[in-house]
Amino acid sequence: MDEPFLGEKKVVKQSGKARLIIVDTTSDVRKDNDTDVIVTGSHGGKVGGDYLSKLNVKGVISNDAGIGKNNAGIASLKVLEEHGIPSATVSSMSSYIGNGTSTYEQGKISAANEVAKKLGITVGMAAKEAADRMFEALTQKAK
Amino acid sequence: MKEVHKIVRQSGKRRIIIANSATSIDESNKNDVVVDGSHFGRNVGEMAFNAKIRGMIGNDAGKGLDNSCIAGLKVLDEHGVPAAAVSNMSAIIGDGTSTYEEGEISAVNEAAKKLGITVGMSAKEAADKMFEGA
Numbered sequence: 649m650d651e652p653f654l655g656e657k658k659v660v661k662q663s664g665k666a667r668l669i670i671v672d673t674t675s676d677v678r679k680d681n682d683t684d685v686i687v688t689g690s691h692g693g694k695v696g697g698d699y700l701s702k703l704n705v706k707g708v709i710s711n712d713a714g715i716g717k718n719n720a721g722i723a724s725l726k727v728l729e730e731h732g733i734p735s736a737t738v739s740s741m742s743s744y745i746g747n748g749t750s751t752y753e754q755g756k757i758s759a760a761n762e763v764a765k766k767l768g769i770t771v772g773m774a775a776k777e778a779a780d781r782m783f784e785a786l787t788q789k790a791k
Numbered sequence: 792m793k794e795v796h797k798i799v800r801q802s803g804k805r806r807i808i809i810a811n812s813a814t815s816i817d818e819s820n821k822n823d824v825v826v827d828g829s830h831f832g833r834n835v836g837e838m839a840f841n842a843k844i845r846g847m848i849g850n851d852a853g854k855g856l857d858n859s860c861i862a863g864l865k866v867l868d869e870h871g872v873p874a875a876a877v878s879n880m881s882a883i884i885g886d887g888t889s890t891y892e893e894g895e896i897s898a899v900n901e902a903a904k905k906l907g908i909t910v911g912m913s914a915k916e917a918a919d920k921m922f923e924g925a
Contacts, residue, residue, distance in 0.1 A: 745860045
């Protein structure tokens with residue numbers, strides 16, 4: 649039995665099977681999101697990276713949680729990079745943690761992995777633009 | 792797939808448990824003191840309240856925009872539930888064991904203050920105070 653969703657799951661864009669979706673918590677991402685770019689309100693720690701790489705999502709933007717000890721707040725970037733998944737974080741001073749819509753609407757990119765950088769995603773960019781770049785790359789690939 | 796919680800202290804039905812993610816907390820954690828690796832944003836406070844936990848310690852995630860990373864402390868305070876956060880420079884976010892073993896308290900709500908929990912205290916001691924508190 650599937651666990652109930654803890655927050656909202658919003659589809660912002662769709663093209664064929666590819667979607668750009670927003671969640672408040674990474675734990676709301678499920679198996680059927682393996683064709684999607686995910687914008688989440690959760691921190692970008694390792695635990696989320698492990699979960700999302702297993703689900704084989706197609707892109708991730710999360711909150712850097714102040715980056716913190718040993719850069720733990722952005723540790724998922726590397727995990728996702730190892731799986732070829734573009735990922736970036738927004739500064740915890742730019743948006744409300746735990747609120748995926750705030751990540752998407754207000755977030756400013758604070759860190760990006762190599763796969764994301766190849767898509768032209770840079771520090772200081774709006775999360776919306778970064779998400780668009782991930783989504784466009786995904787739909788281009790499908791063509 | 793539900794996370795398996797670590798029980799670090801137990802006396803009768805009273806427990807201190809460790810979770811990496813606050814989203815793994817549910818009604819089976821009623822009356823538990825929960826030490827977790829998540830940020831303590833508003834949504835986490837709501838999850839904790841819905842699970843009727845006894846007390847909670849999470850990660851302050853650098854506090855963030857408008858202190859949104861510790862907004863859950865206030866949510867729980869409104870229901871008299873003690874809650875505290877550890878500094879994100881003291882513990883690894885997403886790792887509940889790190890919160891418990893390495894965490895240093897950086898923020899507390901009023902209900903936690905009443906139990907003698909203060910900024911600078913170790914998370915372990917704060918969890919014990921929530922466990923022992925009335």
